[in-house]
Amino acid sequence: MTLSVDRYVEGVRQNDRAILGRAITLVESTLPEHRTLAQVVLQNLLPHTGRAVRVGITGVPGVGKSSFIEKLGGMLTAQGQKVAVLAIDPSSQRSGGSILGDKTRMATLAADPLAFIRPSPTGGTLGGVARKTREAMLVVEAAGYDVVLVESVGVGQSETSLAEMVDTFLLMLLPGGGDELQGIKRGILELADLVAVHKADGPSEPLARAAQAEYSAALRILRGQDAWVPPVVLASSLLGTGLAELWATVLRHREETQKSGAFEKKRKDQRVRWFEQLIKERLEEHFRSNPAVAAAWSGIEAEVAADHLPPGQAADRLLQLYGAP
Numbered sequence: 001m002t003l004s005v006d007r008y009v010e011g012v013r014q015n016d017r018a019i020l021g022r023a024i025t026l027v028e029s030t031l032p033e034h035r036t037l038a039q040v041v042l043q044n045l046l047p048h049t050g051r052a053v054r055v056g057i058t059g060v061p062g063v064g065k066s067s068f069i070e071k072l073g074g075m076l077t078a079q080g081q082k083v084a085v086l087a088i089d090p091s092s093q094r095s096g097g098s099i100l101g102d103k104t105r106m107a108t109l110a111a112d113p114l115a116f117i118r119p120s121p122t123g124g125t126l127g128g129v130a131r132k133t134r135e136a137m138l139v140v141e142a143a144g145y146d147v148v149l150v151e152s153v154g155v156g157q158s159e160t161s162l163a164e165m166v167d168t169f170l171l172m173l174l175p176g177g178g179d180e181l182q183g184i185k186r187g188i189l190e191l192a193d194l195v196a197v198h199k200a201d202g203p204s205e206p207l208a209r210a211a212q213a214e215y216s217a218a219l220r221i222l223r224g225q226d227a228w229v230p231p232v233v234l235a236s237s238l239l240g241t242g243l244a245e246l247w248a249t250v251l252r253h254r255e256e257t258q259k260s261g262a263f264e265k266k267r268k269d270q271r272v273r274w275f276e277q278l279i280k281e282r283l284e285e286h287f288r289s290n291p292a293v294a295a296a297w298s299g300i301e302a303e304v305a306a307d308h309l310p311p312g313q314a315a316d317r318l319l320q321l322y323g324a325p
């Protein structure tokens, strides 16, 4: 059951949590009749979006992203800020059970009246999941959330999608130094605006300091020419250390990029890329759902797989069935 456009828009603007949840469900829906309604709702919310501090958080499973968000979120709500937490996890086939799992990891934040936690949309391609998260971000912004924290599983290309929707991209790493530096993808150091060596506590603290020095050196080599060289900070969600410094760095990044114009340029580029991405997705969807194409697809694909048909010719054949000139 859907609501009227006005009910969604007013409910979201009043931060009515039930309606906020339903509005996000609406924008996440892939049903064509929901999509049209969702776009009208988003259009109405758009003037109220864009003011939140958008932070993306990535790192390997177990680095402590959720624990960190729980602590950072709590610190921010204690200052009176409204914090929304979203996720991109294309691998998740989350049942009610594991949604509960995430909320238990963020138990305090989940019960905080100033916080709103939404698990990753399920199913679909990375592109689809990322689109839904991006639109959910607009919805929570329109509901007046000051900070949006987006967690992504640090696998595949999800970091790239995440970097394309936030202002500040935080990479979380484990203490471990050189060995670990070998393992992380170079590309991700190029995306990061800020690096945190997490779990810098107990016996790991000296290791964390060594890692901090190594990552700083690596980033100076890799990004030394950039206007903003990503700082590397130590943090522990267990002890609550480094969180204030880290947040101050996020705000400093925001201020500096706003001053230089890089902030607005990034958002502009992100909007344009999103638009281009949507065109690609919609076209492909339209193409695949064409009855003649759908009927012939698996046969032609099998011929390509068996090396009986060159991929280019196979593509031409499907495009002809589609009616492309």
Ligand SMILES: Nc1nc2c(ncn2[C@@H]2O[C@H](COP(=O)(O)OP(=O)(O)OP(=O)(O)O)[C@@H](O)[C@H]2O)c(=O)[nH]1
Pocket: 059, 060, 061, 062, 063, 064, 065, 066, 067, 068, 105, 153, 154, 198, 199, 200, 201, 235, 236, 237, 238, 239
């Ligand atoms: N020592 C230490 N352990 C921590 C810290 N933060 C989290 N942990 C532990 O690390 C484990 C993983 O934490 P999560 O917050 O679930 O990590 P995650 O990155 O969100 O993991 P995924 O969602 O599975 O990708 C848990 O057992 C936490 O208790 C920290 O600051 N110090």
Ligand SMILES: [Mg+2]
Pocket: 065, 066, 067, 151
């Ligand atoms: Mg997590």
